[in-house]
Amino acid sequence: THQWRGLIKEYGDRLPVTASTPNITLLEGGTPLVPAQLLSERTGCDVYLKVEGANPTGSFKDRGMTMAISRAAEEGAQAVICASTGNTSASAAAYAVRAGMVCAVLVPQGKIALGKMGQALIHGAKILQVDGNFDDCLTLARDLSDKYPVALVNSVNPVRIEGQKTAAFEIVDALGDAPDIHVLPVGNAGNITAYWKGYQEYANDKLATRTPRMWGFQASGSAPIVNGAPVLEPKTIATAIRIGNPASWDYAIAARDESNGLIDKVTDRQILAAYRLLASKEGVFVEPASAASVAGLLQAVDQGLVDPGQRIVCTVTGNGLKDPGWAVEGAPQPTIIPIDATAAAERLGLL
Numbered sequence: 282t283h284q285w286r287g288l289i290k291e292y293g294d295r296l297p298v299t300a301s302t303p304n305i306t307l308l309e310g311g312t313p314l315v316p317a318q319l320l321s322e323r324t325g326c327d328v329y330l331k332v333e334g335a336n337p338t339g340s341f342k343d344r345g346m347t348m349a350i351s352r353a354a355e356e357g358a359q360a361v362i363c364a365s366t367g368n369t370s371a372s373a374a375a376y377a378v379r380a381g382m383v384c385a386v387l388v389p390q391g392k393i394a395l396g397k398m399g400q401a402l403i404h405g406a407k408i409l410q411v412d413g414n415f416d417d418c419l420t421l422a423r424d425l426s427d428k429y430p431v432a433l434v435n436s437v438n439p440v441r442i443e444g445q446k447t448a449a450f451e452i453v454d455a456l457g458d459a460p461d462i463h464v465l466p467v468g469n470a471g472n473i474t475a476y477w478k479g480y481q482e483y484a485n486d487k488l489a490t491r492t493p494r495m496w497g498f499q500a501s502g503s504a505p506i507v508n509g510a511p512v513l514e515p516k517t518i519a520t521a522i523r524i525g526n527p528a529s530w531d532y533a534i535a536a537r538d539e540s541n542g543l544i545d546k547v548t549d550r551q552i553l554a555a556y557r558l559l560a561s562k563e564g565v566f567v568e569p570a571s572a573a574s575v576a577g578l579l580q581a582v583d584q585g586l587v588d589p590g591q592r593i594v595c596t597v598t599g600n601g602l603k604d605p606g607w608a609v610e611g612a613p614q615p616t617i618i619p620i621d622a623t624a625a626a627e628r629l630g631l632l
């Protein structure tokens with residue numbers, strides 16, 4: 282029998298670990314690369330969805346967290362801290378449990394999805410809601426980790442990026458080569474940095490013949506990289522990417538420029554349209570921020586930027602169950618019926 286063994290076992294020779302690094306894992310990675318039927322039709326391309334919501338805590342953050350917590354454990358840390366729009370905190374809290382560590386999280390007050398808050402709580406994290414946005418939380422987390430014995434596990438910690446680059450490895454391993462274009466949402470810009478690193482490593486080691494063009498999409502109310510200036514009060518319904526001053530800004534620009542890529546923005550309306558399309562036409566339920574990748578791809582098609590016949594991978598970063606409010610919002614209330622087959626059949630249009 283064979284079971285996926287988690288990133289450190291599967292890709293350890295490409296990660297900064299040694300035989301003495303503890304393997305703190307929930308068997309993350311090995312996520313589905315699902316062919317997207319409608320998107321392929323609409324683009325004339327072969328479009329795939331890298332479904333990162335299938336990770337143990339429901340987002341791609343688990344890839345970075347197995348590395349960050351394992352290395353923190355190796356260094357003897359007893360407590361970790363992160364700033365988060367929700368997913369990083371959920372992941373850090375779960376992996377800290379596995380390592381027997383205390384986990385502290387700083388989140389922007391009132392701006393994280395209920396499912397993510399629930400995860401951090403049930404895993405026993407110490408949560409502080411900061412009267413500020415994500416960028417303020419990150420400044421505070423860095424400051425605390427400088428002054429107190431607590432290890433920072435945000436993506437400014439380079440081992441987080443190392444873990445996250447394995448998603449690019451999995452895609453090349455599945456497709457036999459790198460895609461032509463890789464599309465993903467951009468918030469703090471760690472993930473676009475990580476994928477670009479992963480694709481470059483595989484190409485350098487001749488495990489791929491090329492690297493893809495990297496296309497990143499920000500929400501239009503939180504688009505500092507596109508605008509060329511920090512956004513002091515970032516706004517978007519996609520709370521995961523409500524970030525005004527990304528820590529990996531320069532790396533994102535490098536990924537864009539070195540790959541002949543693109544970083545652009547999409548509106549909340551486009552994000553919600555892609556969110557509904559993914560669920561209703563592809564059967565894949567993602568959280569709103571994740572749909573920014575697909576919204577961006579569809580926008581690029583409308584702009585004439587997508588030649589047919591290409592292979593395109595969109596990362597959908599987090600599970601729809603994290604933030605289901607947007608699925609219910611605006612949808613009709615299911616009808617109430619008596620316990621009666623005829624009444625049910627009538628309402629279902631079966632008569």
Ligand code: F0G
Nearest residue numbers: 365366368369468469470471472598599
């Ligand atoms: N999608 C989701 C679902 C996310 O949670 C995030 C980031 C991103 C996309 C953007 O990735 O920051 O690497 O560019 N979430 C972080 C958090 C900020 O705290 O969970 P990025």
